[in-house]
Amino acid sequence: MVLLDMNGTFLFGGDRFGPNQDYASTYRALGGSRLATDVVQTIIQTCFDTLEVIYNDPTRSDSFPQVVDTLRALPAARGVPPADLALLERVIAQHELGRVPDDYAVSLQKLARSHVLGVIANLLSRKDPWLQEFYRAGVLDLFAVTVFPRMVPASSHRGSSSTKQSVRWGSRAPM
Known part of the structure; x- marks a missing residue:
């Protein structure tokens, strides 16, 4: 095998994360409209930064969280409706996907x-x-x-x- x-x-072309990425445009392309651009940018980048630390920690290989659970735990995402959390999860997938x-x-x-x-x-x-x-x-x-x-x-x-x-x-x- x-x-x-x-x-x-x-x-190729995946893992498009960082401060220069326009997550809000992806959110809007997926049908999102309720969240302000700066809110989307902050939530997505904070979620990615959190997941990246866990991803690179070998002691956490048996406790890697789901993206949506990480989003829910972020202070910046408190009060975000579940439908928008689902869209934000899709934004992360779209930026990860090549x-x-x-x-x-x-x-x-x-x-x-x-x-x-x-x-x-x-x-x-x-x-x-x-x-x-x-x-x-x-x-x-x-x-x-x-x-x-x-x-x-x-x-x-x-x-x-x-x-x-x-x-x-x-x-x-x-x-």
Whole structure:
């Protein structure tokens, strides 16, 4: 099996976080209108900064929080309606998500003819946007397994490696 990481291997343009990002435009593009630009910018950047510290702390690998739980805990997000929290969660996913270029999709299709493929990636967000991108690019069914270790809520971790993975078995038989 050839096990691939996503970002920088076949998925590019993701992890668009930082003070120069226009999170409010993404929020509005997703249908948000209630929150002021500065509120959106502050909440998203603070959430990302909080998650980045946890993500880079090896002692927290068994207690990684869901994005929406982190958003709810932020003082700047107190009083934000649940519908807007859900939109802010999607903003983070949109800024984390990259794209599979067509030529990389073709290369993956060629590689899948001779090798069983798997993908592993740590994500801050829920995996659905990545699976949708894989589907859009025509590569979703090329992977015998997709593993997103940080996708299990912190409350579900019990120290077992089996609880640390969110696995999707593809159409190919795993090896």
